[in-house]
Amino acid sequence: MNFYVPSATVDGREIDFLILALSLVSCAVLALVFGLILLYMVRYRAESGVYRGAPGRKTWRFEISWTVATLAVFFALFIWGGDLYVRLFQPPADAxxxxxxxxxxxxxxxxxxxxxxxxxxxxxxxxxxxxxxxxxxxxxxxxxxxxxxxxxxxxxxxxxxxxxxxxxxxxxxxxxxxxxxxxxxxxxxxxxxxxxxxxxxxxGGAPAGEREDLAAAGKELFTAHGCSGCHGEGGVGGTPATTGVNAPALAGLLGRSVKLQSGATVTADEKFIRDCILTPDKTPIAGYPQIMPSFSGQISEEKVLRLIAYIKSLKSGSRT
Amino acid sequence: MSDAAAHEFQFASAEHQRETAISGIWLFLATEALFFGPIFLSWIFARHADPSAFDVGGRRTDLTIGLANTALLIASSFAYGVGLALIGFGRRRGMVAWLAIAWALGAAFIGLKFGVEWRTELSEGLFPGAHFSIHGPARSGAQLFFAFYFFATALHGLHLLIGLGLLAWIIIQAERFTAENHTPVHVVGLYWTFIDVIWLILFPLIYLIGRAS
Amino acid sequence: MRDAAVQHSYLDDGRTLRSWLLTTDHKRIAILYIVAITFFFFAGGFAAFLIRYNLISPKGLIGSAETYNRLFSMHGILMVWFFLVPAVPVTLGNFLVPLMLGARDLAFPRLNLLSWYLFMAAGVVALYAVVGGGVDTGWTFYTPLTSFYSQGHVIAAVVAIFIAGFSSIATGLNFIVTIHKLRAPGMTWYKMPVFLWSLYATSVILVLATPVLAMTLLLLAFERIFGIGVFDPAIGGDPLLFQHLFWFYSHPAVYVMILPGFGVISEIIPAFSRKELFGYKFVVWASIAIAVIGFLVWGHHMFVAGTSLYSALVFSLLSYMVAAPSAIKVFNWIATMHKGYIRFDAPMLYAIGFIGLFTTGGLTGLFLAALAADVHLTQTYFVVAHFHYVMVGGMVSAYFAGLHFWWPKMTGHMYPEMWGRAGAIIIFVGFNLTFFPQFLLGYLGMPRRYFAYPQHFEALNLLSSAGALILAVGYILPLGYLTWSLLYGERASANPWGATGLEWTTASPPPTENFAVTPIVTQAPYQYRQAEAVNHE
CATH class of the missing domain: 2.60.40.420 (Cupredoxins -  blue copper proteins)
Structure with missing residues (x-):
């Protein structure tokens, strides 16, 4: 049985430092609390004749000092924990x-x-x-x-x-x-x-080329589910002339700002694309009639991910 | 003197008992306000997620009945207020008459809300579920709107029914109350007005927001 | 004291079942509550015992994961809503609030009885849910698991908690109004014992947070019955909304559980140190601060749940701020012991155990408030150990401390002192043995609510289960000797501990109307004179 398993990540090691610091603070406080209690239990037990002196003068100075000391330690811990936590929210661009x-x-x-x-x-x-x-x-x-x-x-x-x-x-x-x-x-x-x-x-032993990558699988779905029927081959977008209907271009969509019919502007992230596929009614795009059917219940979460991977792979610039 | 100022044994005087009862009901109303809080909060939250569909639901409500009911409740609270003022002057019969009016107005609200409005809505298939009659893009949002609608009005109606029971009890017990000693009339009055206040928050949520946009 | 012998005790005021079931006497209702609470404590404890039994082996010993999930759900629901939340307020609080205030009863005695009946009704529904097959959602009822995927008696469990909530509200409302309106002449706010202050703070939370939970659970039941999604994303709802609303109640509820414990300890430490409570006003305002800030920290249960970065930072900071008043209290209790004349009767032993265990629980809370550390430790046995140190090590110890301290007052009998001390020590040892290994398990990554677990967690689990056995003995012991003392215990005098406080000025057990003459308060609380104390022994 191991009581310490070293972290396998850099941030994990830093979190371990934080936990170690917290443990040390806790041990110090516990030693103080238990130490004082034990000391008083022995020294000031009722049977003990030890001289108590005049009753200690109560003063708010004690209260203020231990409150301030406590808050100072707490604030330091808050900053430390918060700093590491913020990093968990910021993946490097090349991840x-x-x-x-x-x-x-x-x-x-x-x-x-x-x-x-x-x-x-x-x-x-x-x-x-x-x-x-x-x-x-x-x-x-x-x-x-x-x-x-x-x-x-x-x-x-x-x-x-x-x-x-x-x-x-x-x-x-x-x-x-x-x-x-x-x-x-x-x-x-x-x-x-x-x-x-x-x-x-x-x-996996399989020769390259035999396995389809996510985007390629997404491309197949894009055709199989009829997406290309409106959005055009390669997601270039549709016009009455090309696909029969007006449909927004999908190439280079990820990360772009999209204006909705409600007037709001949203950034197209993975969730936005997912919502557009599964519940298009909720996010009608400005400038396009909302005629896209919902694919809710027809496409599993994994297939949605493949479609998103495909849409991500489309190069912008091929926009009509 | 001692007859008029009868009080329970834990209090020092009848006045002490009255003050305590009034504190109690105010605190109870604070609890009630927080009880309704999550409905309002999730209602606004859910509408924010899908405003247009919510408004499709909102526009299917019956504004005429809503307005009539609001008028009924305000009038009812007013009538109760008059009754309470009258007993303060010792005019017991006047109180009974005005409380009866308040009761009737409240009952009319119930009749209109559940006997007419709900019935129409149920027959139009507006109750959420497989038979929900609004189709198209707004279906799920409108369904959620009506889920909130039925949930909140049912709960409000339940409070109103309890209020009607309390009012009836006050009217039946009217003999007990005098100018000096009518704490229950005051307590029930606060509760009755509170129901009104809840409705005044529900009213715009149900009838107005959907029509405003 | 004066004419105690000729006064009629509240226990003699009718001996029929009817005289108990229809009583509006706050002292009798407290006794009714003690009976009910004790039952639920052992029912929930039994579930805990089976949980620990199951975890002896990495493969699980009770055969099915479904049973296991139902056991820990039952344990959580019964312990939280049918023991921890009500325990001190409805038993010691009900008994003592009027006595400490110098009042004859609570402001609304009939409401008080109603709250007991609501509690019992809730208990019956909860037992129906448990016996009828139970629920497997955990006591937290997260959606959409609870609203759509879970089997079992979710609705019954939710209804039970809903009703129990109204019982809590009735009690809280009664206490607040009573403390405002029924203080004896001369009993100003700053002359009130800290126990009353902490119950006041507790009651504020009960009255303002419980209705939010009630409505949230109602919405949950509605969603489950009609399939309309306020909380289920598949039909337009938001599962995080449920978590926000749930923790808006359930975090303050943690303070409902622990604040009354603070109050009990603040009475006992001065009484057995023969010394005035150190920093009375700081202790009082720490309770109020906890009650207020406690409403603003619920988000710290959701640091890994998918809330925004900024909300996490704010909730982390606020969580540290709510911890400060608790630290202040611990320092004040210790300062109270300084230069005292300390005696080690059972209540004091429990109280000292409380300080140790609560401090440990509180300090490990700092780990969980530190955002990055929380990411690793949350949802593991570290959290389980943390809140058991606070709730069981802290709160249950405080309850036992109070029960022993006021037992002579409530029953008119002394409990057997040696047994009492033995119980306190066994519980302290058993508790640490049970829960300390769980901190390590959590740090090593063992997740909560696992029916079976990887082999390498076995040794620590075994240790924990062994500790649970000792703890069980520690809890059954008081049940035995306290019951024994009802029949054979030495008669108690009006003030066996030589304590201050109005409750000790009337007979043990007190007469039905509490005080022959309404007392007039002239002194601040905890005026222990040390010279006198030396003679007392």
Missing amino acids: LQIYVVGKQWMWKVEHQGGQHEINALHIPINRPIQLVMTSEDVIHDFSVPAFRIKHDVLPGRYESIWFEAKTPGTFELFCTQLCGVGHYSMTGEVVVMSQPDFENWLS
């Missing part, structure tokens, strides 16, 4: 994106190259990884204790966390949000590999 879908009671992982895994996540070492996560049913929580990270996975949203593993090895993955009877079994492993090993794993 490798991997999609995760939680489902009662398994984890499904989709790599950019189209590789799927269940209850396992293979990642390369020394490279920032960003997980984009959603759930098909209830709230789950993606937790890797060795990385000191954890985040709820909600239905209808994309939540994201990132980390950079520094130690190769296999680490435990848990669901830490009660998600039903099989909650305890919703576990898996995270495998951290060297870059060559990872490349090797990605190709």
Whole structure:
């Protein structure tokens, strides 16, 4: 049994420092509290004849000093904890994106190259990884204790966390949000590999070219579900002349500002695209009649992710 | 003197008992306000997520009945106020008459709300569920609107029914009350007005916001 | 004291069942509550015992994960709403508020009885939910798991909590009005014992937070019955909205559980140190500050739930601020012991145990308030250990401390002192053995609510389960000797501890009307004169 498992990430090591500091503060306070209580219990027990002196003069100075001291320590801890936390919200731009879908009671992982895994996540070492996560049913929580990270996975949203593993090895993955009877079994492993090993794993023995990557799979769906019928081949957008209807261009959509019919302007992120596919009625785009049908119930969360990957891969500039 | 100022044994005087009862009901109303709070909060929150569909639902409500009901409740509170003032002058029969009017106005609200308005809406298929009759893009938002609508009006109606019961009890017990000693009339009056206030928040949420945009 | 012997005790005022079930005497209602609360404590404790039994083996010993989920849900629901939230207010509070104020009863005695009946009705529905198959959602009822995916008697459980909520509201309302309006002549606000102040703060939370929970649960039930999504994203709702509303109640509810405990300890430490409470006004205002700031920290339950970065930062800061008043109290209690004449009767042992365990629980709260550390520790056994240190180590110890302290007043009998001390020590040891290993488990990453777990967590779990066995003995012990003392315990004098406070000026047990003559208060509380104390022994 191990009482300390070194963190496998840089941020995790810093979190360990914070926890260590918190432990030291706690031990000091506990030593003070227990020490004083024990001391007084012995020294001032009723039977003891020790001279008590005049009753101590009560003064607010004591109160002010220990209140201020407490608050000062607390404030320092707040800043420290907050600083590290803010970093968890800021993935580096070059982070490798991997999609995760939680489902009662398994984890499904989709790599950019189209590789799927269940209850396992293979990642390369020394490279920032960003997980984009959603759930098909209830709230789950993606937790890797060795990385000191954890985040709820909600239905209808994309939540994201990132980390950079520094130690190769296999680490435990848990669901830490009660998600039903099989909650305890919703576990898996995270495998951290060297870059060559990872490349090797990605190709999985299959010769390159045979496996479809996510975007290519998305492209197939784009045709199969009739998206290209209105939005045009390659998502260039539609006009009455080309596709018969006016449909917005999708190339270069991600990260762009989109004006809605309601007058609001939103930034097109993954969730926006997901909402547009599943509940287009709620986000009618300015300048286009809302005629897109809803694909809710017809496309699984994984297929949505593939479509998003495809739309991401489309180069802007080919806009009409 | 001692007859007029009868009080329970934990109080020093009848006046003491009266003050205590009034404090109690105010605190109770604070609790009630927070009880309704989450409905208003989630209502506004849900509308914010899908305003246009919510408004499609809002425009299907019956503004005429809504206005009539608002008038009824305000009039009822007013009538109650007159009754309360009259008992302060010792005019018990006047109080009974005005409280009866307040009761009738409240009952009319119930009749109009549930006997007419709800019935029409139910027959038009506006109750959320598989048979919900609004189709098209706004369906789910409008459904949520009507979920809130039925939930909140049912709860408000329940409060009103309890209020009607209390009012009836005051009227039946009218013999007990004198100019000096009529705490229950005061307490029930505060509750009755509170129901009114809840309605004055519900009214714009139900009938006006959807029509305003 | 003066004519105690000739006065009629409240216990003799009718011996029929009817005289108990229709009583409006706050002291009798307190006794009714003690009986009910004790039952729920052991029912919830039994579930806990089975949970610990299951976790002895990494594969789980009770056979099915479904049963396990139902057990911890039952444990949580019963312990939170049927023991921890009501425990001190409805038993010690009901008994003592009028006595400490110098009043004859609470402001609304019939409302008080009604609150007991509501509580019992809620209890019956809760037991129906449990016996009828239980719920497997945990006591937190997160959506959409609860609204659509869960099997079991969710509606019954929700209705039970809804009714229990109104029982709490009735009690809180009664206390606030009573403290405002029924203080004896001369009992100014700053002459009130701290116990009353902390119940006042508790009651404010009960009255203002409970209705929010009631409505939230009603919306949840509505969603589950009609399939309309206020909280379910699949049909247009927002699951985080539920969490916000739930914790808006449930975090202040934590202070409902612990504040009365602070009050009890603030009475006992001066009484057994023969010394005035150090920093009375600071202790008082710390309670009020906790009640107020406690309303503004609910978001710290959601640091990994997908709320915004900024809200997390604000809630983290506020959480540190709410911890400061608790620290102030601990320092003041210790300062009270300084230069005292300390005696070690059972209430004092429980109180000292409380300070130790509560401080540990509070300090580990700092870990969870530090955002980045929370990310690692939340949802693990670290959290479980943290809140058990506060709730069980803290609150239950305080309840036992108070129960022993006022037992002579309530029953007219002394409990057997040696047994009392033994109980206090066994509970302290058993508790630490049960829950300290869970801090380590949490740090190592063991998630909560797991029916089975990886092999490498086994040793610590075994240790924890062994501790639970000792803890169980510690809890059953008082049940035995306190019951025994009702029949065979030595008769108690009006003031066996030589304590201050109006409740000790009347007979033990007190007469129905509490005081023969309404007392007039001239002194500040806790005026212990030390020279006298030395002679007392």
